Amino acid sequence: MQIRHVLAALPRHKLVCLLVVFEIAVAFAILCNAVFIINQRVQQMRIDTGITEDRLIFVRTDGVGADANAPLITRNLLALRGLAGVKSAVAMFGLPLENMSINFKPWLTADMKIRAPSVGMVAGTPGYLDTLGLTVVQGRGFTDADYDGVDQTSKPLSPVVIVPRELAERLWPGQNPIGQKIWRSPTRSYTVIGVVQRMVRGYLREDFVPGYTALFAIKPVAAYSGLYVMRVDPQDRERLVRESAELLMRLDPDMLINAKGSYADARADYFRQDASLAWLLLAVCVAMLLVTAMGIAGLANFWVQQRRRQIGIRRALGATRRDILHYFQTENFLIVSGGIVLGVLLTFALNLLLTMHYELPRLPIVYLPVGALALWLIGQAAVLGPALRASAVPPVVATRSV
Amino acid sequence: MFSYYLDLALRSLRRNKALTALMVVAIALGIGASMTTLTVLHVLSGDPLPGKSAQLYYAQVDPQDIKGMQPNKEPPDQVTLIDGLNLLHAGRADHQALMSGGSVPVQPEQSSLDPFYVEARYTTADFFAMFDAPFLYGHGWTAADGEAKARAVVIARSLNDKLFGGANSVGRTLRMAGTSFRVVGVLDSWQPNPHFYDLNTGSYAYGEQVFLPLQTMLELRLDRNGSTDCWGNGGGGVGSILPSDSCVWLQFWAQLDSPAKAAAYKEFLVHYSQDQKALGRFERAPNVRLRNVMQWLDYQMVVPDDVRLQNGLAFGFLLVCLVNTVGLMLAKFMRRAGELGVRRALGASRRALFAQLLIESGVVGLVGGFGGLLLALFGLWLVRQRPSAYAALAHLDLSMLFTTFVLAVCATLLAGLLPAWRACQIAPTLQLKSN
Structure with a gap:
């Protein structure tokens, strides 16, 4: 009954109604896509690196320079392990999300015919798996005999490698990965001796799978002497970052320290850009919904003023306050619903545009009902004030001329 | 009304x-x-070098092996050392420069300053004239200085202020990476945005503090930054190990003052690729690109x-x-x-x-x-x-x-x-x- 009244009256404001429908449609499309992008970034920022992040600190230096200085690395590691609270210390390359990575595409056969997707290189001195908190879930870990130097092109000489489960399943689906081989050049192959649950590479790119890494065993060598990683208790992190940097500076006053901190800081740094984009999108969404709500409220207010006489007549003819209230609420519901219907089309169009330009996945359908619910609620909240004012119009208005 | x-x-x-x-x-x-x-x-x-950017071209050739070749695929984004030097020595453009980025430790003479790292550009003599880099004092090094691996350096104004109190430091000595360099020039504030000539080191708000001859860097094996892409047996590029000849890691820029010259230069790059293929170095059919600054920035999707x-x-x-x-x-x-x-x-x-x-x-x-x-x-x-x-x-x-x-x-x-x-x-x- 109510809906028929509302529908009958709507064409009297055809243009304004269409405008509001369009506005809601655009807002809906932007809202759904923006929330989707925010969610994507948040998912990215939540990535599991596979290491025990809260127990790690690092100091990044300029390294020891020439190969002849490699014994200095061992000296530095011994000294770092001597600090009270340092459980273990290693020199390594390829800490997850450190904003740099060496990537390679290994071959899976000796004739170099089958090539794997890009893999991030991780390498460290004895004990680095334990320091990072990586546990071997299949096969074995590195033994002291496995650690060796690097060749002229900085590839590890040690012929063994450990891979994360994700990579093992991709390269040898349904097979036992232990004993499988990968080639980094025709003459340099590595045999898989173990599998770890997960390890993420140093730098994420859209075309790289984050969890595809290969872990190598190296002795202290000049080529990978820049990054010291230590395992400590969470409460000691701040103190030990300071003390370990001071210690290294004391051991070698010419050493340059490029960066230091807890792993948590490094990780936050890595995602700072994503975080700021997410906040910006959120701010725009909130502003947009606010503007839309104020627009709806302003317009509804206008219509109430314009229809005072009609409201009065309806009241005089027996309509209750509740009827008038429902009338405006139903009207708003219908307009917003129209906007949502058009908005669904716009949302898909916008998502298509974004997937073409920004390598964004398809928008999951679940965003549509959630977005619709949000706009319905906002519409109802915006119209409530004007609708209450309308229901307060006394019937006597009908008898007065303007 | x-x-x-x-x-x-x-x-x-x-x-x-x-x-x-x-x-x-x-x-x-x-x-x-x-x-x-x-x-x-x-x-x-924005245009990093208004008025000049249309004459500056970035050269790409394809020295990769035949594996993984796909028709219409772009050649690598950088050049190998050997191709870069060949193009440089051919000297077919009005100006040309081969370059790469890195960082070097500066050891100040003043004991009050700790050693610190500065961003460096390793390049060849024409760099400054090509990119309209403004000199406050002195000038760049000559091509002959470069070939002679001169220990010459051009420093940025900010570094000059820090080390020499802003005075004319031409002729003074600067110790970097354990070697003494002679300051030959001081650049006035200069920071093209985007950092078009090498986008690997960061596209914006990136400025080098020292500029050294590339040949000197090759001899001293100074640290490099940026990206290295290798194929086949290629590798290296870590620490003091230079990337091998099957790695691209340098940028080659040419100044070509007219469209006709640019067309001729592109032709030259095709001939060069054919010659290299005849020599057995290149395996692929000539695949060259020659983009001016704005086309290059666009292609690299720098924004x-x-x-x-x-x-x-x-x-x-x-x-x-x-x-x-x-x-x-x-x-x-x-x-x-x-x-x-x-x-x-x-x-x-x-x-x-x-x-x-x-x-x-x-x-x-x-x-x-x-x-x-x-x-x-x-x-x-x-x-x-x-x-x-x-x-x-x-x-x-x-x-x-x-x-x-x-x-x-x-x-x-x-x-x-x-x-x-x-x-x-x-x-x-x-x-x-x-x-």
Whole structure:
């Protein structure tokens, strides 16, 4: 009954109604896509690196320079392990999300015919798996005999490698990965001796799978002497970052320290850009919904003023306050619903545009009902004030001329 | 007439303050958001060397082995050392430079300063003339100096201020990476944005402090930054190990003063590739590219995706704000049908009414635009607080200031057009009768 009244009256404001429908449609499309992008970034920022992040600190230096200085690395590691609270210390390359990575595409056969997707290189001195908190879930870990130097092109000489489960399943689906081989050049192959649950590479790119890494065993060598990683208790992190940097500076006053901190800081740094984009999108969404709500409220207010006489007549003819209230609420519901219907089309169009330009996945359908619910609620909240004012119009208005 | 309409507009706007405020705020928010992001986009997609960029070309050849070859695939983004040196020594362009980036430790003579790292550019003699780098003191090194692996260095003004107190330091000695270099020149403040000649080291707000001859760097094996792509047996590039000949890690730029010369140079690159294939070094059919600065920046998609995304979103928001304003304005004008009817009946033409209503919407646009400008200034301040490298560049220039106002007034006039036209449509008698 109510809906028929509302529908009958709507064409009297055809243009304004269409405008509001369009506005809601655009807002809906932007809202759904923006929330989707925010969610994507948040998912990215939540990535599991596979290491025990809260127990790690690092100091990044300029390294020891020439190969002849490699014994200095061992000296530095011994000294770092001597600090009270340092459980273990290693020199390594390829800490997850450190904003740099060496990537390679290994071959899976000796004739170099089958090539794997890009893999991030991780390498460290004895004990680095334990320091990072990586546990071997299949096969074995590195033994002291496995650690060796690097060749002229900085590839590890040690012929063994450990891979994360994700990579093992991709390269040898349904097979036992232990004993499988990968080639980094025709003459340099590595045999898989173990599998770890997960390890993420140093730098994420859209075309790289984050969890595809290969872990190598190296002795202290000049080529990978820049990054010291230590395992400590969470409460000691701040103190030990300071003390370990001071210690290294004391051991070698010419050493340059490029960066230091807890792993948590490094990780936050890595995602700072994503975080700021997410906040910006959120701010725009909130502003947009606010503007839309104020627009709806302003317009509804206008219509109430314009229809005072009609409201009065309806009241005089027996309509209750509740009827008038429902009338405006139903009207708003219908307009917003129209906007949502058009908005669904716009949302898909916008998502298509974004997937073409920004390598964004398809928008999951679940965003549509959630977005619709949000706009319905906002519409109802915006119209409530004007609708209450309308229901307060006394019937006597009908008898007065303007 | 204009002042009368203006007076009418102000009266009408004052009559319904909340509604007017709503329209102004909506416009201001939309303009503020879109101008903030547009300014960032404008700054980031600017021409780093206006007037010169069209003559500077980036050369690409394809030295990769036959494995993984696909038709129409782009050649590598950089060149190998051997190809770079070959092109350099061929000397077919008006100017040419081969370069790569890195960082070197500076060991100041003053004991009060600790050693520190500076960003370095390893390049060849023509670099400074090609890129119009302004010298404060001295000049660059000569090609002969370069070939002789001279221990010569050109330093940036900021480093000169730090080490030599801003004095003319030409002829002074600078110790870097355990070697003594002679300062031959000091550059005045110079930081092209984007950092077009090498995008691997960061695209924005990146400036080298020292410039060294490439040949000297090769001899001393100084540290390199940037990207290295290898194929086949290629590798290296860590620490003091130079990348092998099947790795690309250098940039080659050529200055070609006319389009005819550029065409001839491209031809030369094809011939060069054919020669190298005949020699057995190249395995693929000639696959060359020669892009000028703006084409290169475009191809490299140097403007971050996030910035484009933000800009698109902000303009979507502006659209919502404008539609909102159209709706409110329409409702408002229609409600004044009676008043407009009286004016029509008293002899005002439709055109006069239309002008009056447009002035009213123009006023809203102007005030909204001003609010938007303030919001944009605030927004840019916020952007500058962000951690990205380009953040510091986000400033409103004169052209963007002008654009803001044009955008605001045009947007609101456009928004006022439909409501004004609608309000002028109905016959005066009807409007008088309706109440």
